Amino acid sequence: MKTLFSHVDILINDPKNSVIQNGYLGVDDDKICYIGREKPADPYDFTKTLDNCLIVPGFYNLHTHTPMSILRGLGSHLPLDQWLEQVIFPIEAVMEQPDYSVGSRLAMMEMLAGGVVGFSDMYHHPEYYVGDVLRSGMKANLCEPIMFINGDMLKKHAEKIAHSVGFFQTYHGESNGRLRIDFAIHAEYTSTEETVRGYGQKCLEHGARMHLHMSETRKEHDACKARYGVTPAAWFDRLGVFENPTNAAHCVMVEENDMKIMHEKGVTAVHNPSSNLKLGSGIMPIRSMMDHGVRVTIGTDSSASNNNQNLLEEMHLTALIHCGVQRDPTVLSPVEVIRFATRDGAAAQGRENCGSLAVGNQADFAVIDLDKPHLQPILDYPSLITYSAQASDVAMTVVDGKILYDHGEFLTIDADRVRHDLKACLKRRF
Numbered sequence: 541m542k543t544l545f546s547h548v549d550i551l552i553n554d555p556k557n558s559v560i561q562n563g564y565l566g567v568d569d570d571k572i573c574y575i576g577r578e579k580p581a582d583p584y585d586f587t588k589t590l591d592n593c594l595i596v597p598g599f600y601n602l603h604t605h606t607p608m609s610i611l612r613g614l615g616s617h618l619p620l621d622q623w624l625e626q627v628i629f630p631i632e633a634v635m636e637q638p639d640y641s642v643g644s645r646l647a648m649m650e651m652l653a654g655g656v657v658g659f660s661d662m663y664h665h666p667e668y669y670v671g672d673v674l675r676s677g678m679k680a681n682l683c684e685p686i687m688f689i690n691g692d693m694l695k696k697h698a699e700k701i702a703h704s705v706g707f708f709q710t711y712h713g714e715s716n717g718r719l720r721i722d723f724a725i726h727a728e729y730t731s732t733e734e735t736v737r738g739y740g741q742k743c744l745e746h747g748a749r750m751h752l753h754m755s756e757t758r759k760e761h762d763a764c765k766a767r768y769g770v771t772p773a774a775w776f777d778r779l780g781v782f783e784n785p786t787n788a789a790h791c792v793m794v795e796e797n798d799m800k801i802m803h804e805k806g807v808t809a810v811h812n813p814s815s816n817l818k819l820g821s822g823i824m825p826i827r828s829m830m831d832h833g834v835r836v837t838i839g840t841d842s843s844a845s846n847n848n849q850n851l852l853e854e855m856h857l858t859a860l861i862h863c864g865v866q867r868d869p870t871v872l873s874p875v876e877v878i879r880f881a882t883r884d885g886a887a888a889q890g891r892e893n894c895g896s897l898a899v900g901n902q903a904d905f906a907v908i909d910l911d912k913p914h915l916q917p918i919l920d921y922p923s924l925i926t927y928s929a930q931a932s933d934v935a936m937t938v939v940d941g942k943i944l945y946d947h948g949e950f951l952t953i954d955a956d957r958v959r960h961d962l963k964a965c966l967k968r969r970f
């Protein structure tokens with residue numbers, strides 16, 4: 541099936557983020573088959589006219605925990621360790637399959653309504669909601685993280701590792717590769733050397749990607765140094781984890797040598813500004829990372845610590861805070877921020893031909909309604925997206941050529957059902 545999106549501005553994700561005005565974007569099945577100013581000569585099955593709209597490459601949310609949407613905002617104003625131990629872990633201990641499922645669906649609705657086409661999720665029991673993710677039509681990297689705080693760590697880790705590997709073997713590459721399965725280590729402080737070494741080796745054997753939390757807080761970072769004499773990045777590297785393509789969330793406390801390791805081993809940093817600010821953790825040294833050649837991407841983290849799944853808001857914050865903190869408006873440009881959220885995000889999920897609008901690439905994009913007072917006049921498109929656009933300006937989200945969200949309607953997720961299931965979940969849990 542071929543669909544032509546017509547009379548629309550198109551932000552090409554080339555190095556300059558150049559724009560085609562009042563142009564045409566053709567989609568053949570799941571791929572982009574035409575981009576241009578002139579109407580294509582060949583026939584299309586459907587034409588969608590998008591006056592006063594801008595097509596942008598779809599956004600990638602590189603770090604979230606979707607089921608935690610049911611815990612939105614719980615335990616605000618507590619430091620990370622107390623927040624986890626006193627508020628989050630006790631509820632997680634009693635969560636059941638329907639809770640995971642509705643939380644994940646709610647997060648996916650929020651992401652789709654904000655132009656997100658792909659996300660990297662880390663949470664227990666991904667088998668509880670993998671069906672929801674597949675049905676949503678979104679691109680996702682799921683994983684079963686290795687994590688234990690108390691008790692017989694090694695025995696529990698062995699069970700988790702078997703489960704994590706089994707999950708990879710069952711689901712990796714499902715739905716023409718829309719679903720990918722990563723390996724995941726929750727963090728240094730919830731692991732042991734023995735587990736991490738063995739699990740990292742297993743990841744290598746399976747040719748998978750690794751997802752982990754790293755140096756999120758000063759306390760975590762310093763405790764690792766006290767325990768092992770090295771930073772979390774050096775510890776993971778020493779244990780062979782970084783032989784795998786790795787995405788490290790947070791990286792707030794990373795040091796000079798950590799950045800050298802990350803560059804050398806190709807570790808991607810996932811910036812989560814809202815979560816780090818809200819939990820008082822600090823701010824990732826993004827410019828320094830970039831200067832060291834480290835790839836940077838953007839994530840929301842969970843709705844329990846953010847408290848939403850609004851990637852445009854994270855892009856806005858990313859563009860603002862580093863310039864402010866460093867008292868230098870040249871620290872980061874809107875073009876760079878858009879690249880983090882699109883091309884670099886897709887690449888860090890291990891996806892080819894995704895994250896930019898080009899003929900032959902997967903047809904993943906968001907349509908922004910420009911007919912809003914805060915989006916006029918349009919003098920600089922990258923600035924408009926980074927500094928002015930709101931998630932609520934997204935009119936349509938398309939993944940692999942399929943419209944998943946269209947002017948307030950979710951075409952693959954039953955919104956009424958989510959409302960109903962959420963009520964039942966809240967009754968059970970609170």
Ligand SMILES: [Zn+2]
Pocket residue numbers: 603604605753789841842
């Ligand atoms: Zn996280």
